[in-house]
Amino acid sequence: MTSIKRLLRITILALGLLLTASAGAAFASANGTLYIEDQKVRLSQETLLDDGVTYAPVKEISQLMGWSVSYDSDTGRITVSNEMGDTLVFRGGRSQIVYNGKTYDIAQAVKLMDGTSYIPLRTLAEAMHAKVGWNAEDKAVVLRAADAYTVASGDTLSVVAATYTISAQALKARNGLEDASIEAGQQLKVVVPDFLDPETEDAALIAKMVEIEAGNESYAGKLAVANVILNRVRSDSFPDTVSGVIYAPGQFPPAGAGRLLTETASSDSLKAALAALAGENNVPGAVYFFNPKYEPGKVKLVTVVKKIGNHMFAK
Numbered sequence: 001m002t003s004i005k006r007l008l009r010i011t012i013l014a015l016g017l018l019l020t021a022s023a024g025a026a027f028a029s030a031n032g033t034l035y036i037e038d039q040k041v042r043l044s045q046e047t048l049l050d051d052g053v054t055y056a057p058v059k060e061i062s063q064l065m066g067w068s069v070s071y072d073s074d075t076g077r078i079t080v081s082n083e084m085g086d087t088l089v090f091r092g093g094r095s096q097i098v099y100n101g102k103t104y105d106i107a108q109a110v111k112l113m114d115g116t117s118y119i120p121l122r123t124l125a126e127a128m129h130a131k132v133g134w135n136a137e138d139k140a141v142v143l144r145a146a147d148a149y150t151v152a153s154g155d156t157l158s159v160v161a162a163t164y165t166i167s168a169q170a171l172k173a174r175n176g177l178e179d180a181s182i183e184a185g186q187q188l189k190v191v192v193p194d195f196l197d198p199e200t201e202d203a204a205l206i207a208k209m210v211e212i213e214a215g216n217e218s219y220a221g222k223l224a225v226a227n228v229i230l231n232r233v234r235s236d237s238f239p240d241t242v243s244g245v246i247y248a249p250g251q252f253p254p255a256g257a258g259r260l261l262t263e264t265a266s267s268d269s270l271k272a273a274l275a276a277l278a279g280e281n282n283v284p285g286a287v288y289f290f291n292p293k294y295e296p297g298k299v300k301l302v303t304v305v306k307k308i309g310n311h312m313f314a315k
Contacts, residue, residue, distance in 0.1 A: 035135055035142040036064050048111060048118050052267050054141070055111055055118035065143060067128050078110075078117055080128065084148065084189065088127045092117050095208065096261050097195070099127055104195040107204040107265040126193040148187040157182050164190040170197040199277070202242040206230075206273035207265035209246055212254045213289075214311070219268050221309040224283045226276035228313060232287050282306070286313035 032043035041064060045057040058078060062069040068081045081087040089098040092112035097104055111118040125132050125143055133142035149160060157180040161168040168180060170192045182188070194200045206226050214225045232238035232245045239245050246255045254260065265273070286305040290298050292312050302314035 033138070034140050035138075037142075037144055040138070040140070045116055047121070048113070050108075050111075053108055054121045055108075056121040056124060058117045058119055058124065061121070061124065061143075062128075065128065065130060065145065080124065082128045084129055086128060086189075088124070090119065093262055095204070095263055097123075097127075099193070099196070104201070105204040105208065105260070106195055107207050107270050109262055109264045123193065123195070126191050129189055129191045131191060146191045149190050151182050151184055151186040151188060153184045155182060155184070156180070160188060160190070166190070166192050167197070167199060170199065173198055173201075200274065203270065203273045203277060204265065205242055205246060205260065206276065207270040208260050208263040209252060209255065210272055211263055211265045211269040212259060213252070214309075215266065215269065217309040217311065219272060220282060221311060222269050222272035223275055223280065224286070224306070224308050224311070224313050225289060226272045227281045227283050228286055228289050230276050231281075231283070231285060235287055238287065282308075283313040285315045288314045290314075 032046040034041055034043070043057065043060055045060055047057070048055040058080065059069050062080050066083075068079075070079050071077075072079070076091045077089055078091065079087060079089045085100075087098075087100055090096075090110050092110050095106050095109040097106055106120070106123055108120050108123075121141065122132050128145075129148075130143050130145045133144060134140075135142050149164070151160070157171060157177070158168045160182070161171040164171075171177075171188065171190070172180065173196050174189050174192045195204060206229055209229065210222045210225045214222045217225075229242060229245055233240055233242060239248055246252050246260070249256070283305050288298075288302060289311045291310050292299055292307075293310070298314075299312065302312075305313045305315055307313070
């Protein structure tokens, strides 16, 4: 039952990404019009739309939402913070962020254009504990700051999590809780960014690796590469974490070369990563992939599970 619930939650998150992409398309075509709470606002700097992802001008959005924003010219780091104590630090051209002191991967690199920094709107909003909605009548994005939840007598972590349609593990991660114990009067942050949710935190790293290794392959080929990574995590012969597998010496050279720090995953690569995390495996048991055109000798050394596009997947 737990695995079924997990599958449903990840599927819902994947659908959410697709809905956000659709909203983003309308948002970009609306010449920078959006709602801050219930107030319609026209941005002086228009949003950018790339592969279904809406990128927001960091400084202007932050100021409209009442978040503090600063820029360190020596390091190129931009810092956004809110009154709840959340701090998001990032650099232009990078797809790694530092959130509340810890480093995370995001699927899209921060963009720089004409001296303005743009970050995926959903990433910025959720990191600052705001919700992204949609005004169907005006076809415009709605940003709303979310209040923390005050724990009432008799509340449990699972009940609070269910109320906000998130997992108990995500709620624990968002609030830095070591266990499920909560007390009446305690304040809980209830907006959880994808990169912080234990069920989807690896999606961006997998998606970027898929983009590098199979960016020109079909969706099935992308899904297969994502599953090779996860099959390795499940195998006793490889590290037991996604980052451990990807950064293992000699396994994925682009990772060691630093390409994942700046890579942007396509929507198909991200979709494949989320599907693989949800349990959709089109190459069961495969822990290797290679292009037989360039490595023909490997075919005789492995058990081929499937050939998809230019890659053979094997165990």
